Amino acid sequence: MSEVQLSASASAPVQSLLPQTILIVEDETRLADILEQYLRREGYHTERAASGPRALELWRAARPDLILLDLMLPGLDGLEVARRVRAESQTPIIMLTARDEEVDRLVGLGIGADDYVIKPYSPREVVARVRAVLRRSGGGVQAGEVLRVGDLLVDTAAFRGTCKGEALDLTAAELRLLALLMRDPGRVRVRAELLSVVSGPAAVSDERAVDAHIKNLRRKLGGCGSMIETVRGVGYRLASG
Template sequence: MTTILIVEDETRLAEILEEYLRREGFHTERAASGPRALELWRAARPALMLLDLMLPGLDGLEVARRVRAESELPIIMLTARDEEVDRLVGLGIGADDYVVKPYSPREVVARVKAVLRRAGGNASPPPTLHAGPLRVDTASYEADLAGRPLDLTPGEVRLLALLAREPGVVRTRAELLAALGALDRGTDERTVDAHIKNLRRKFGARGELLDTVRGVGYRLKVS
């Protein structure tokens, strides 16, 4: 399922966009600040980002710059004034489209579909990830370790998929919490520690593959 990341600090606007996108069969993630947008972008690997210009923490311009430094993720900027579009174009931010508020949610959905078609339909990573002896299938929510099936919850699969996408890269607890889909629910980051503990138990003798980086988070160690 194609994931759209909605970055909007006006809760009602974000909820309306989310409702319309889900009606069209999209999966959605929501962020209400610039820093959280970057966390969710790395954790959820969306196909497209709907990015408001005015955000707390980091504004949309800086979020777009940081994303563009690492990725060609399609971005549709949401702006409050027509003049902002000219400024964004002049700055060369590289957004794929612009929508000026107030907008029709149907128009935004149409723009999303058009940009995805131009981008090849879906910028999401392949559904099956391989990292050493570990295989994670994000489409079927199945995983196995050295050929042995693992009995995982959906949240554990999402968490493991994030670690498996880039073995050796340290993921913060906030990133892993976002992968669990719990970032916006006030869930304590210690929830991640509990999930890692369960995963290590299920890994059995290979539990050391899930490495703790003290004070930061976790990484998947594979040779």
């Protein structure tokens, strides 16, 4: 079982430790590139899909904090993607549509979309909507998180961790990785997302470097190391204890 406590500490913001993930579902490459550029500048990690089926696949693998979902997509349209996501989770969804008819707005919001943006749009407006929806949904990360999962504890304000009460000798990057995994036990974190925690949201390093960090982290966790599970071909997750 996991537990998260929030304190009013004014220490370094946890958001820098735990970048939120935005899934961009847009089949127009130019628009997706622009959205990704603006979101990464704001410190978000991004994943991209250009079709409905791929969007669902990435959503299940990466479990993003928010989905930017185009209405017109190949394979499955945005409304059907939203219906399937909403049937399983409350992941915030912002619909992106070139249709300005009221019926589309009503249908889109009726299936559980949190907001919509009509094309053509300003990327800055989209980023502002993302921030607003995450705030409303409680997706914003506050400073001073204390994360407990089984025998593991991480205090992000004090920048320390313990396993079974024993202090862990972790680097800053290793602590950030561990905190990200502990924030949502059982959720698979893809290598690109983990890399952004280590190297920053604009990192372009070899994602295999994450494997080396995880190997070191497991070793340093000692008896708690087995809690980090490999999801072959995708990334890693933390067992829920």
